[in-house]
Amino acid sequence: xxxxxxxxxxxxxxxxxxxxxxxxxxxxxxxxxxxxxxxxxxxxxxxxxxxxxxxxxxxxxxxxxxxxxxxxxxxxxxxxxxxxxxxxxxxxxxxxxxxxxxxxxxxxxxxxxxxxxxxxxxxxxxxxxxxxxxxxxxxxxxxxxxxxxxxxxxxxxxxxxxxxxxxxxxxxxxxxxxxxxxxxxxxxxxxxxxxxxxxxxxxxxxxxxxxxxxxxxxxxxxxxxxxxxxxxxxxxxxxxxxxxxxxxxxxxxxxxxxxxxxxxxxxxxxxxxxxxxxxxxxxxxxxxxxxxxxxxxxxxxxxxxxxxxxxxxxxxxxxxxxxxxxxxxxxxxxxxxxxxxxxxxxxxxxxxxxxxxxxx
Amino acid sequence: xxxxxxxxxxxxxxxxxxxxxxxxxxxxxxxxxxxxxxxxxxxxxxxxxxxxxxxxxxxxxxxxxxxxxxxxxxxxxxxxxxxxxxxxxxxxxxxxxxxxxxxxxxxxxxxxxxxxxxxxxxxxxxxxxxxxxxxxxxxxxxxxxxxxxxxxxxxxxxxxxxxxxxxxxxxxxxxxxxxxxxxxxxxxxxxxxxxxxxxxxxxxxxxxxxxxxxxxxxxxxxxxxxxxxxxxxxxxxxxxxxxxxxxxxxxxxxxxxxxxxxxxxxxxxxxxxxxxxxxxxxxxxxxxxxxxxxxxxxxxxxxxxxxxxxxxxxxxxxxxxxxxxxxxxxxxxxxxxxxxxxxxxxxxxxxxxxxxxxxx
Ligand SMILES: Cc1ncc(COP(=O)(O)O)c(C=O)c1O
Ligand SMILES: Cc1ncc(COP(=O)(O)O)c(C=O)c1O
Ligand SMILES: [Mg+2]
Ligand SMILES: [Mg+2]
Ligand SMILES: [Mg+2]
Ligand SMILES: [Mg+2]
Numbered sequence: 215x216x217x218x219x220x221x222x223x224x225x226x227x228x229x230x231x232x233x234x235x236x237x238x239x240x241x242x243x244x245x246x247x248x249x250x251x252x253x254x255x256x257x258x259x260x261x262x263x264x265x266x267x268x269x270x271x272x273x274x275x276x277x278x279x280x281x282x283x284x285x286x287x288x289x290x291x292x293x294x295x296x297x298x299x300x301x302x303x304x305x306x307x308x309x310x311x312x313x314x315x316x317x318x319x320x321x322x323x324x325x326x327x328x329x330x331x332x333x334x335x336x337x338x339x340x341x342x343x344x345x346x347x348x349x350x351x352x353x354x355x356x357x358x359x360x361x362x363x364x365x366x367x368x369x370x371x372x373x374x375x376x377x378x379x380x381x382x383x384x385x386x387x388x389x390x391x392x393x394x395x396x397x398x399x400x401x402x403x404x405x406x407x408x409x410x411x412x413x414x415x416x417x418x419x420x421x422x423x424x425x426x427x428x429x430x431x432x433x434x435x436x437x438x439x440x441x442x443x444x445x446x447x448x449x450x451x452x453x454x455x456x457x458x459x460x461x462x463x464x465x466x467x468x469x470x471x472x473x474x475x476x477x478x479x480x481x482x483x484x485x486x487x488x489x490x491x492x493x494x495x496x497x498x499x500x501x502x503x504x505x506x507x508x509x510x511x512x513x514x515x516x517x518x519x520x521x522x523x524x525x526x527x528x529x530x531x532x533x534x535x536x537x538x539x540x541x542x543x544x545x546x547x548x549x550x551x552x553x554x555x556x557x558x559x560x561x562x563x564x565x566x567x568x569x570x571x572x573x574x
Numbered sequence: 575x576x577x578x579x580x581x582x583x584x585x586x587x588x589x590x591x592x593x594x595x596x597x598x599x600x601x602x603x604x605x606x607x608x609x610x611x612x613x614x615x616x617x618x619x620x621x622x623x624x625x626x627x628x629x630x631x632x633x634x635x636x637x638x639x640x641x642x643x644x645x646x647x648x649x650x651x652x653x654x655x656x657x658x659x660x661x662x663x664x665x666x667x668x669x670x671x672x673x674x675x676x677x678x679x680x681x682x683x684x685x686x687x688x689x690x691x692x693x694x695x696x697x698x699x700x701x702x703x704x705x706x707x708x709x710x711x712x713x714x715x716x717x718x719x720x721x722x723x724x725x726x727x728x729x730x731x732x733x734x735x736x737x738x739x740x741x742x743x744x745x746x747x748x749x750x751x752x753x754x755x756x757x758x759x760x761x762x763x764x765x766x767x768x769x770x771x772x773x774x775x776x777x778x779x780x781x782x783x784x785x786x787x788x789x790x791x792x793x794x795x796x797x798x799x800x801x802x803x804x805x806x807x808x809x810x811x812x813x814x815x816x817x818x819x820x821x822x823x824x825x826x827x828x829x830x831x832x833x834x835x836x837x838x839x840x841x842x843x844x845x846x847x848x849x850x851x852x853x854x855x856x857x858x859x860x861x862x863x864x865x866x867x868x869x870x871x872x873x874x875x876x877x878x879x880x881x882x883x884x885x886x887x888x889x890x891x892x893x894x895x896x897x898x899x900x901x902x903x904x905x906x907x908x909x910x911x912x913x914x915x916x917x918x919x920x921x922x923x924x925x926x927x928x929x930x931x932x933x934x
Contacts, residue, residue, distance in 0.1 A: 454776030
């Protein structure tokens with residue numbers, strides 16, 4: 215038996231064990247091909263089936279109608295920070311952003327680097343990004359409004375999305391895609407680095423509504439145009455086959471083992487409530503996000519500074535890994551992505567209780 | 575025992591069996607971490623060791639001195655087609671290219687899309703890209719000369735590189751990196767989609783000489799600047815961890831099992847000679863590349879058109895996969911990358927003989 219810990223990493227992050235086991239089983243011979251999935255041609259039936267399966271499952275899981283296309287890109291969410299304004303800005307119109315933490319700040323920077331007129335429609339920078347702004351007023355001529363649905367570092371999450379009328383929403387959903395039910399209709403584009411809830415590092419999901427593709431300027435470099443990926447079903451060039459294969463297995467697990475996104479959301483609620491309830495029940499640990507903006511994916515908390523290193527070290531020794539907060543904010547963070555089991559959260563709470571008893 | 579075929583795919587391509595076996599063994603628990611390498615943080619010691627090992631091995635294998643940096647990017651060689659001119663062009667100077675087949679043609683196109691002044695310094699388009707141009711005259715003010723060291727589709731390879739004096743060479747080495755000894759000094763930048771000789775699809779190796787980094791324009795999008803990757807050791811954002819891990823294992827195999835690039839080159843010569851000798855010994859099959867330009871990595875040949883489908887089908891049934899030529903040229907192609915064993919080539923020749931005997 216392989217040793218396995220409870221993994222609270224923010225990303226790359228825990229994957230469902232049955233997914234890893236299937237990868238392990240078929241590592242030397244994928245579906246009778248006599249080759250690893252790492253070795254088959256991307257133009258082969260073997261890989262095309264994998265790609266098709268991933269697309270179909272994602273469309274079904276997110277209830278995307280035929281106006282949406284699912285694309286697989288490389289370069290991480292960070293490349294999308296520049297591709298979004300490059301592809302979706304409109305001449306003479308501003309692009310709008312809500313600033314909710316470092317990732318949205320970087321997205322804003324990349325739009326500015328390209329000389330776009332950026333409207334910061336709302337910001338939670340006044341209280342250290344510990345909340346999601348309630349009021350978002352967008353300029354009516356804006357090309358899009360960009361939000362970060364879940365803020366991995368600060369542990370905040372949009373619980374309902376701003377109503378922007380005809381202005382398409384664009385969301386970085388890197389850290390909460392597939393975690394809860396939502397209506398895709400207001401979204402012109404959704405992107406997600408896969409390495410949290412969708413798979414491994416090395417592939418970025420881009421879900422794009424077809425009307426957005428008309429905006430793509432013809433003169434962009436080929437590999438930076440969404441239309442290149444759309445026209446060639448993400449196979450203009452060699453795609454990151456193994457990462458897409460992992461996504462196909464993760465989405466299979468979501469459909470066939472978990473039973474879909476609504477069921478996943480229930481489990482995620484139970485997991486989050488288990489940890490937040492404990493955080494709220496005592497004074498040694500403090501949640502850092504404002505209660506109505508709390509994320510179910512990344513639970514950020516603090517304990518007395520002097521105890522931090524000891525806490526992380528002893529937790530790691532107890533088989534609870536990845537609890538250190540992002541280096542830009544310190545403190546602790548427990549990421550409770552889809553593949554984190556409730557038992558892991560319960561084990562964490564038990565450990566936290568025991569730690570206070572000894573050190574509090 | 576897993577079923578394994580001889581895999582002649584052009585990329586993604588065969589990987590060394592010991593590499594796949596190590597991946598399989600440690601899929602659920604990487605080096606005692608209790609996590610898969612797919613699940614560890616890219617900021618963890620586990621992954622940083624993998625990254626460092628890959629860099630050190632690549633530098634040692636290619637005998638790169640400290641003026642060279644090894645970077646890991648995403649987006650395939652195709653993204654480099656646009657990043658090279660974006661980063662390395664110089665104001666008021668042309669960029670020069672040798673046109674040797676489809677990949678170089680695409681590289682040229684991407685420079686033109688950006689409005690760069692492109693000099694096609696030589697081309698083998700006059701004889702369907704079946705040879706490497708002997709004479710290359712480059713404009714003395716050129717910012718760089720771009721070549722494709724091995725032309726995957728046509729099966730041609732540069733056997734000595736053009737002497738360009740002070741003008742830096744830039745090479746797409748996607749399909750022959752690590753296959754033979756060469757002097758890196760004339761090269762300002764080398765790039766390679768890993769999915770042929772270096773690892774899986776999903777990571778691009780970029781080897782850059784430090785003086786080239788001074789050319790990078792400040793105002794480029796962050797993710798499109800080589801300096802971003804250079805300054806953060808390829809970790810400005812989440813790198814494609816699993817693909818880099820595979821590269822670290824492939825380069826370990828090259829050093830520790832094969833015994834370095836010179837030994838690899840000997841084996842590659844033996845493999846190539848085995849197949850070319852047979853091609854030259856009979857009339858049923860014809861090699862398509864001109865003899866002095868033949869590639870040791872991709873051996874392209876034709877047989878009577880009417881027999882092509884039968885040949886590929888029966889070869890596949892006999893456990894010889896991936897022999898169909900690129901869809902743009904037809905015919906057959908046997909890719910003999912580093913991980914292809916000599917026995918695979920011998921089995922192919924035996925099969926070819928038997929096929930002529932029955933059908934010739
Ligand atoms: C919400 C969010 N956006 C963007 C990123 C950056 O993603 P990548 O490393 O794939 O560029 C992260 C990384 O953690 C993130 O959490
Ligand atoms: C020599 C060469 N350059 C570039 C490419 C394109 O590489 P990628 O698919 O990684 O963009 C290939 C693909 O086969 C190739 O053989
Ligand atoms: Mg399977
Ligand atoms: Mg964040
Ligand atoms: Mg190992
Ligand atoms: Mg080629």
